[in-house]
Amino acid sequence: MSLNPSKIVCVGKNYLDHAKEMGSELPKDPLLFLKPPSALIEAGQPIVLPALSSHVEHEAEIAVVIASRLRHADETEAMRGVAGFVCLNDVTARDWQKRESQWARAKGFDTFCPLGSRAVPVADWRTLEVIGRVNGVVRQHGKARDMHFGIPFLVSHISQFFTLEPGDVIATGTPAGVGRLAPGDTVEVEIPGVGVLRNPVVAA
Numbered sequence: 001m002s003l004n005p006s007k008i009v010c011v012g013k014n015y016l017d018h019a020k021e022m023g024s025e026l027p028k029d030p031l032l033f034l035k036p037p038s039a040l041i042e043a044g045q046p047i048v049l050p051a052l053s054s055h056v057e058h059e060a061e062i063a064v065v066i067a068s069r070l071r072h073a074d075e076t077e078a079m080r081g082v083a084g085f086v087c088l089n090d091v092t093a094r095d096w097q098k099r100e101s102q103w104a105r106a107k108g109f110d111t112f113c114p115l116g117s118r119a120v121p122v123a124d125w126r127t128l129e130v131i132g133r134v135n136g137v138v139r140q141h142g143k144a145r146d147m148h149f150g151i152p153f154l155v156s157h158i159s160q161f162f163t164l165e166p167g168d169v170i171a172t173g174t175p176a177g178v179g180r181l182a183p184g185d186t187v188e189v190e191i192p193g194v195g196v197l198r199n200p201v202v203a204a
């Protein structure tokens with residue numbers, strides 16, 4: 001694994017169309033949760049559908065990779081401390097997410113964090129787009145400029161709570177179109193100009 005984050009900070013409900021499809025509203029403050037590093041896999045490694053869940057979904061996301069330690073950073077400092085961007089799949093056990101208010105289990109199963117291999121610098125984060133495909137069919141297509149909370153604000157905000165270390169990853173939320181995964185599927189997250197992250201899906 002080329003990227004080795006000490007933590008993976010995730011933002012929930014950051015696109016209006018996804019909040020709507022989940023039957024909720026946009027949050028007043030960023031909705032934050034963590035995925036454990038034990039969930040990380042690389043491109044090509046299988047997403048394992050756990051026996052304890054009967055409903056696992058893909059969430060294609062733009063992730064930020066931190067280059068230098070950030071603590072209480074303002075937005076300018078925050079963006080100076082960003083190494084670049086990478087594809088991330090915030091794989092989620094929707095059944096576990098719906099039955100409890102904390103998402104550690106729903107989001108934290110082993111293999112539930114496919115992550116691209118390297119950070120790619122981009123001049124303007126607002127130009128980024130993210131596409132999610134299952135078996136070659138486009139299911140999600142989001143634009144960073146449609147985020148509820150933009151990337152400079154998110155990095156700065158998160159650094160008020162957690163010291164961000166070099167290599168740490170921030171997943172910035174998923175657009176509409178999340179859907180169920182089944183054994184035998186191939187799921188892709190593409191950020192044009194950054195990369196494609198492709199993983200097969202297998203049963204436990």
Ligand code: MG
Pocket residue numbers: 010011012059061090173174
């Ligand atoms: Mg997500």
